[in-house]
Amino acid sequence: MKIYRRHVLVCGTEGCCGARGGTEIFEAFQQELARHGLDDVLLSRTLCSGACPKRGATVIVHPDGLWYEVAQPNEVTEIVAQHLIQGQPVERLLFREIAVIRRKEREDDTRWTSSG
Numbered sequence: 001m002k003i004y005r006r007h008v009l010v011c012g013t014e015g016c017c018g019a020r021g022g023t024e025i026f027e028a029f030q031q032e033l034a035r036h037g038l039d040d041v042l043l044s045r046t047l048c049s050g051a052c053p054k055r056g057a058t059v060i061v062h063p064d065g066l067w068y069e070v071a072q073p074n075e076v077t078e079i080v081a082q083h084l085i086q087g088q089p090v091e092r093l094l095f096r097e098i099a100v101i102r103r104k105e106r107e108d109d110t111r112w113t114s115s116g
């Protein structure tokens with residue numbers, strides 16, 4: 001069984017992400033992953049993830065649980081170089097609404113697990 005370091009899910013087989021370049025974003029990830037030889041990153045296309053972005057297509061990176069709004073192939077280049085290779089999320093491309101929800105969830109988790 002192959003063990004993958006990360007899983008990248010690109011929305012865009014239908015719906016808003018499909019209409020906003022989801023296929024091109026997926027193909028850009030295919031090209032960038034191949035160019036860097038990142039065969040330990042699994043790439044998948046998804047149906048609607050339930051949170052259509054204001055721009056581009058939704059891209060989710062696991063196990064980090066980070067959601068991006070990706071509108072241009074050069075943004076894919078940036079995510080691959082900075083996040084998938086260097087391990088640093090591209091903050092300016094994060095899906096703001098999802099980031100706020102995740103931050104609130106972490107705060108709630110801390111509150112419930114705090115010993116104080």
Ligand code: FES
Pocket residue numbers: 011012014015016017018047048049050051052053057058
């Ligand atoms: S179509 Fe991509 S999140 Fe809905």
